[in-house]
Amino acid sequence: MTHPADSHDLIRVHGARENNLADVSVELPKRRLTAFTGVSGSGKSSLVFATIAAESQRLINETYSSFVQGFMPSLARPDVDVLDGLTTAIIVDQERMGANPRSTVGTATDAYAMLRILFSRLGTPHIGSAQAFSFNVASISGAGAVTIEKGGREVKERREFSVTGGMCPRCEGRGEVSDFDLTALYDDSKSIREGALTIPNYSVSGWYGRIFAGCGFFDPDKPIAKFTKRELNALLYKEPTRIKVDGVNVTFEGLIPRIQKSFLAKDREAMQPHIRAFVDRAITFGVCPECGGTRLSALARSSRIAGKSIADVCEMQISDLAEWVRELAAGSADESAAGDGAAGGASAASLAPLLGSLGDTLDSFVAIGLGYLSLNRPSGTLSGGEAQRTKMIRHLGSSLTDVTYVFDEPTIGLHPHDIARMNDLLLQLRDKGNTVLVVEHKPEAIAIADHVVDLGPGAGTEGGRIVFEGTVEQLRGADTVTGRHLGDRTALKETVREASGAVEIRGASTHNLRGIDVDIPLGVLCVVTGVAGSGKSSLVHGSLEERDGVVVVDQSAIKGSRRSNPATYTGLLEPVRKAFAKANGVKPGLFSANSDGACPACKGAGVIYTDLAIMAGVATVCEECEGRRFQASVLEYTLGGRTIAEVLDMSVAEAERFFSGEVDGAADARIPAAHKILVRLADVGLGYLRVGQPLTTLSGGERQRIKLATRMGDKGGVYVLDEPTTGLHLADVEQLLALLDRLVDSGKSVIVIEHHQAVMAHADWIIDLGPGAGHDGGRVVFEGTPRELVADRSTLTGEHLAAYAGG
Incomplete structure (x- = not known):
């Protein structure tokens, strides 16, 4: 397709140099869906998030009054020569929703607000306005002075007041x-x-x-x-x-x-x-014993529509709630739903627009693969992928157009069956007249793009350049890493390993599991599959985590401070500090930014943190050490011609070569203990990470892989991995499969929760859960080899794996 040449229809980026971007220039078509591809660390996020979205947000902040800006973090202009044609950018990322104890799936979207209005109009008995159903508003009463006008002059009168809120008085709305x-x-x-x-x-x-x-x-x-x-x-x-x-x-x-x-x-x-x-x-x-965890007062729970309170409907699975709302809208519920005794004689018919909007919102949850959630689910318990899709629902019904939506791998955590539905929603946003920018690795998601920008050719210093621009079909024929791997298909195994034993699980009933009995084979690569919400994590984590000898490697946040980095987390820094100390005749503590060698101004953090009570904190680079974290005197000591700050600024791949002792002039930098750790980090696809990069900047997939690298030497016999392909480029999936094979061949049992068909095809054994999500799932619908699953084709996973493998 051709794109308009008018500058009003383009976002123009000239001379972008954020992070590893090498003076990048690109023109992106507006009101189209553009996919950004490339290996991990190639510069995709630096271009899309750190340059385009960051400048849009900075410019919007500058439109506020000086007073308001005084309460906001000061955003620096991205390192770019020209940025033209920007529109308001809305970032829909994988950051977990803040675990505010008062935030739920319902309050994080408009769904609960609409339900509160619905119950205030149709609920019987009628108990008050919408705030009477809010667990964030307390019921209070009292008296106070008010100023009113009488006879042309202001006078004070004492008046009674009362506020009816829905907050449970015992737990104050926390449940x-x-x-x-x-x-x-x-x-x-x-x-x-x-x-x-x-x-x-x-x-x-x-x-x-x-x-x-x-x-x-x-x-x-x-x-x-x-x-x-x-x-x-x-x-x-x-x-x-x-x-x-x-x-x-x-x-x-x-x-x-x-x-x-x-x-x-x-x-x-x-x-x-x-x-x-x-x-x-x-x-x-x-x-809470008083409200039973509903957060609501007894009065709020007493008002009902068709026999259900607002607490009851918020507890329902959203797919069921959507059906309940449809019945109300169709007037097919009990007569009580017509609102006998409700204020103003309200009826379901008079609230048709509200019921329509609420129904559309709930249907969006189902369409996006979140129909298994309930509106009372605390938002802080959602995974990164679930949080991103919940944020997306906010925008589907938005009246805004000509907005730039920026997505970070929206397919994470989605079964192939759900990716098609996600694609439809992305296209809906585009068709409303919006610009959609998507950072993505999955071929099924890249396939719907109008335009593709491929970055590379490699990661870190070897990336940061645009190696391809054009259509998806043109990308398939392009000589880039992405182009060469876009059509990759992992063949179904001809022969599979035989199990050496099994972990017996009996009567598993965590969350939606229906008393499952299943044997998980040992000594093989076992992959647990099923649509999002089918019960995979409940089965594996709920049944295996507490067992002896089980090493769980997931995507949860790594405990530690913003000072932690791959070098400190993996134990790499310890032998490096000792080598620096020995080479220079000083104590090892000098080479720790958390100890004697720390810059006194920033205490070794490299940045100065300013906490803004009501806003996100701001970090500015320390002027004294210029972000290097160490005292100037420490940086006079070298090992292999490099200072400790220069070592921490190396990528894992660079550091691996450096500590092998094979780099010219760095023979004295040969440290086998450090080299062994770096090889493991490279093996799990993290060669592009900087050794001293703060752990707080890592994605969920990167966190999981750094945990895996650290624990590969553990004595545990069973490894449990949760979607290890998250954030991996197509070219890196093959490397991951080889790593999983090495683990199994070394005598480990590997159990993987995964949606990626390449991992399914490579499995020795598959356990498929379903058939659907939530109460429609929770059962084992298939056990066997990948070939048997494809031949059987009785499940959604089997259908998609057959299509993937050309069966």
């Missing part, structure tokens, strides 16, 4: 209650002045310690064990009270409410490690 282990809060054999409080940051010499010692509500020199009931109650539960300590007006508050506000209102995974350890040790959570 769970916390129970504190008091022994983790203080040592009752000591007094406050003796350091009884064992809560992080509550030391005697700190500000909190001074407040508790000087509050006057109890004797700070008396052991807590000897407190009266009144004193202990003040220590633990006293409401916020203004007091004066050391001449300063402060607020005293009991330990329990203070901890609830300062610790429990935050995302656990975002906490510092020592705070997270304290929370895990001191606090246990359980379902």
Whole structure:
């Protein structure tokens, strides 16, 4: 197809140099779907996210008033000469939704807001407006002064007021209650002045310690064990009270409410490690006994439509809820759905537009492969792929047009059956007059693109250039890594390994599993398949994680701070530090940015972090060390002609060659222990990662592969991997299959949860779950070899594998 040459119909990028981009220039057609391809680390994200989307967001922020901008992070202009034709960019990435305890799938989309309106109009008995069904609004009443106009002048009158909210008063709309282990809060054999409080940051010499010692509500020199009931109650539960300590007006508050506000209102995974350890040790959570975990007050739960409360419908599987709404819209529900006694005589017919919008939203969940979720599912529990697809639903019904939507591998976590539906939704966004930019590896998703930009030819310093622009058909014939591998098909195995034993699972019933009995073979490559939500993770993780000798390698966040990197996580840094120390006659601690060698200005972080209470924090490169993290004196020491900062800036592939001792002039850099770790990292397809790259910047797939590389030497006999192909280029999948073979051939049992047909075709044994998702899944629908699955063709997986293998 041809694209308009008018500059208004193009996004023009000239001279882009973000990260590894090598002065890239490209023109992208607007109102089309453009796919960005290339091996991992080739520069796709640097072009799409760090350049195009970042500049769009920066320019939009500049339209706000100076006052508003004062509360926003200051975004630097991307390193690019010219960016023309930008439109508003909406990023739909795989970042997990913040684990705000009040956020659910329903509140993260418009679905719950529409349900609240529906119940406020049709629910019987009628209990109030839409906020009466909100678990984020409390019911309050009281009296206060209001200013009104009377006889041309303003007068104050005292008036009664009341607000009816839907929040459960016991758990305050969280659905769970916390129970504190008091022994983790203080040592009752000591007094406050003796350091009884064992809560992080509550030391005697700190500000909190001074407040508790000087509050006057109890004797700070008396052991807590000897407190009266009144004193202990003040220590633990006293409401916020203004007091004066050391001449300063402060607020005293009991330990329990203070901890609830300062610790429990935050995302656990975002906490510092020592705070997270304290929370895990001191606090246990359980379902709220008053609301049963629904978050809603008894009044909110009492109002019903067709016999169901708003809590009931939010608990339903979304595919079932969509059907329930369709029945309401069609007027086929019970007469109670007509709203007898509801305010204003509302009826389902009068709410047809609302029911239509709600139905469309719920149908979008089903169409995008999320019909197995429920609206009350906490948003923080969604996987990266589920979170991305939930964000997408927000935009499908949007009235905005001529927007640039930016997607990061939207097919992650999707069965081949669901990819076709995802493709339809991407095309819907395009057909509404929007520009859709997609970073993608899957051939089925690349196939729908109007335009393709392929970056490479390699990763890191060997990438960052545009090696192809054109249509998908032209890409198939292009001499690039992507072009050569676009038609790759892994053949079904002629012969498969024989199992050496089995893990017997009996009566598995985690989540949607229906009392499954299955034998997982050992000594082979076993692949567990099925559509998203069919029960794969529930079966494998729920039944195997706690068993001895099982090594689980998933995509969850790696515990550690933003100072952690591949060198520290894998243990690579230890032999490197010792080699630097030995070569220069100094102590190893100098070569750690977390120890003696750290830059004093940034404490070895390389950046200065500024926390903006209500906004995301901002990181700026440290001016003193220019991001190198070390004191200037440390950078005078070298090994093989390189400083420690230069080593940490190497890619894994560069470092592997360097520590082999085969690089010219670097014979003294031969460190077998370091080289062994780097070979493993390269084996799992991470050759492009920088050795000192913060772990917080890694994708889910990269996190999984770095865990795999680290644990390849473990003594465990069973390895469990969760979608190891995530984020892998077609060319790297073959390398991964070879790695899995090496693991099995070394005597390990490998169990892989996977959607990629190449991995299915390469399996020795397949366990397929389904037939559908949620309550339509949870059963074993096939067990056998890939050839038997293709011959059988009785499941969705079998159909797609047959099409893939040309069967």
